[in-house]
Amino acid sequence: MPATIPLQDSVVYGPVQSRRLGASLGINLLPLTRKVCSSNCVYCQYGWTEPADASGEGLRRAPELLEEIAAAFQAHAAAGTRVDHITLAGNGEPTLHPDLPELVEGLRRLRDVSFPAARLGILTDATQVRRPRVREALARLDDRYLKFDAADPATWQRINLPLVRLSFDDFVDALKAVPGSILQSMFIQGTYDNTGEAHVAAWIRAVGEIRPLAVQVYTVDRGTAAEGITEVPRAELETIATRLTWMTGVPAEVFD
Ligand code: SF4
Numbered sequence: 001m002p003a004t005i006p007l008q009d010s011v012v013y014g015p016v017q018s019r020r021l022g023a024s025l026g027i028n029l030l031p032l033t034r035k036v037c038s039s040n041c042v043y044c045q046y047g048w049t050e051p052a053d054a055s056g057e058g059l060r061r062a063p064e065l066l067e068e069i070a071a072a073f074q075a076h077a078a079a080g081t082r083v084d085h086i087t088l089a090g091n092g093e094p095t096l097h098p099d100l101p102e103l104v105e106g107l108r109r110l111r112d113v114s115f116p117a118a119r120l121g122i123l124t125d126a127t128q129v130r131r132p133r134v135r136e137a138l139a140r141l142d143d144r145y146l147k148f149d150a151a152d153p154a155t156w157q158r159i160n161l162p163l164v165r166l167s168f169d170d171f172v173d174a175l176k177a178v179p180g181s182i183l184q185s186m187f188i189q190g191t192y193d194n195t196g197e198a199h200v201a202a203w204i205r206a207v208g209e210i211r212p213l214a215v216q217v218y219t220v221d222r223g224t225a226a227e228g229i230t231e232v233p234r235a236e237l238e239t240i241a242t243r244l245t246w247m248t249g250v251p252a253e254v255f256d
Pocket of ligand 1: 037038039040041043044045046049091092093124125147
């Protein structure tokens with residue numbers, strides 16, 4: 001497994017070529033020198049969340065960020081850069097930003113000017129979706145990709161290490177309250193493993209209750225924060241995805 005990757009060193013980065021999203025221009029609302037996240041996933045490609053900072057305090061405010069994003073969009077549009085998706089992600093958890101609603105509205109305006117055909121989406125650990133302001137901001141996006149790797153509190157604590165006060169039941173209830181979501185589920189093996197039969201069966205039941213539009217099943221392809229994590233063979237991921245769709249009717253696709 002290669003090493004973890006460096007943090008993004010700009011607000012707008014990429015476009016990243018992704019099988020899931022095509023040419024995706026990333027938006028990083030978080031600092032350029034440290035990760036700010038409400039989770040501390042053992043498989044995080046950026047390494048550990050250190051210090052364990054989920055406060056969202058001291059972040060650059062919306063007007064300054066949008067000015068920088070506007071300049072980058074204009075430069076990419078002038079250069080003829082292909083952009084299929086614009087994705088809020090970056091150095092941690094984008095929903096921790098206190099100006100998320102203003103930023104989403106600003107991004108919609110800038111998208112309409114520079115890349116009107118591009119879809120605007122977010123990758124989120126979903127620990128903040130219980131907050132009305134976050135849910136309203138998510139509703140203004142085209143796509144909502146919510147992380148859902150664990151089907152029980154113990155696995156959630158072991159793999160995602162949430163850094164916020166939130167019970168697992170409240171987390172799942174919040175996921176159910178987001179209409180039109182796409183779940184992203186990471187499966188891993190080695191020192192941490194969420195592919196055992198009991199866990200996969202519980203995960204299928206939970207996804208069936210959340211009722212997302214679809215599920216993206218994937219595994220690690222980069223370095224991870226914790227040592228000894230290994231990728232799950234594609235055939236095993238295909239089996240999990242097929243079982244999910246057969247048992248619940250929720251479409252599932254495997255990405256590696
Ligand atoms: S939610 Fe994303 S950025 Fe945060 S620790 Fe997990 S993988 Fe890393």
